Amino acid sequence: MQLFIITGTTRGLGFSLAEEALKAGHFVISLSRESAFKMPSFINIKHDLTKIKGLDKKFLTALKKIDMKKVKAIHLINNAAVIGPIESAEHFSLEQIDTHMQVNVVAPMYLTSLVLKTFKKKKCFQTFTNISSGAAVRTIPAWSLYCSGKAGLRMFTDCLADDYKKTNNLRFLDFSPGVMDTNMQATIRKQKSKTFSRLDDFKQLKEKNLLLSADKVAMALLEVLKDPKAIDKTHYDIKDLL
Numbered sequence: 001m002q003l004f005i006i007t008g009t010t011r012g013l014g015f016s017l018a019e020e021a022l023k024a025g026h027f028v029i030s031l032s033r034e035s036a037f038k039m040p041s042f043i044n045i046k047h048d049l050t051k052i053k054g055l056d057k058k059f060l061t062a063l064k065k066i067d068m069k070k071v072k073a074i075h076l077i078n079n080a081a082v083i084g085p086i087e088s089a090e091h092f093s094l095e096q097i098d099t100h101m102q103v104n105v106v107a108p109m110y111l112t113s114l115v116l117k118t119f120k121k122k123k124c125f126q127t128f129t130n131i132s133s134g135a136a137v138r139t140i141p142a143w144s145l146y147c148s149g150k151a152g153l154r155m156f157t158d159c160l161a162d163d164y165k166k167t168n169n170l171r172f173l174d175f176s177p178g179v180m181d182t183n184m185q186a187t188i189r190k191q192k193s194k195t196f197s198r199l200d201d202f203k204q205l206k207e208k209n210l211l212l213s214a215d216k217v218a219m220a221l222l223e224v225l226k227d228p229k230a231i232d233k234t235h236y237d238i239k240d241l242l
Helices: 012-023 055-063 094-118 144-163 183-189 199-207 214-225
Strands: 002-007 027-032 042-046 073-078 125-131 170-176 235-237
Touching: 002 012, 002 094, 012 027, 012 214, 027 055, 042 055, 055 094, 073 094, 094 125, 094 144, 125 144, 125 214, 144 170, 170 214, 183 199
Parallel strands: 002 027, 002 073, 027 042, 073 125, 125 170, 170 235
Antiparallel strands: none
């Protein structure tokens, strides 16, 4: 049995990742505001990722329900993310900046630290996957917060891969899932062209059926994670896996 710790499983890629992991007979700990599944091998930690305080205690409590002696590999997948605000920086409020970075950057960093600390003495393979984006490596109009957060998380992943390169049982991945047919894309398409100049481009992706299904992307990522020993690089792109 393998243990998957996944954030944002209510819908989209997170839901598909959890569903496929459960189908494969693995145990899933979810960190989400709502529980997506009701089964013995699924535990949801109900927590608002904009407020990290208290998450460690909830996590350790959830682990007590699992026979860790049976766990052959541990996978943390930092999937939860927000896209907004989509507008120029002059309109950001401190609350918007704080909320965005807490979910997209602080929570993944903290969870990575927590899992590393918790399983430091466990010798099984452990993978740490941060769901990335093309926005991590190129600018997109009105997405300065999202691009900056994803770029920061990508660098965090690179640093960890370097810091722990001599620790044979740890793997750190930056995974770019491409443009998927999810609620985030629906949110993007609801923007106004006045504030988001690339609105038509994203609408056309939907109209031309060019969006990837979350299920297909989830299966591709889980195929990579299936054999942690074979993971030999940090950056993975869905375009190279399908």
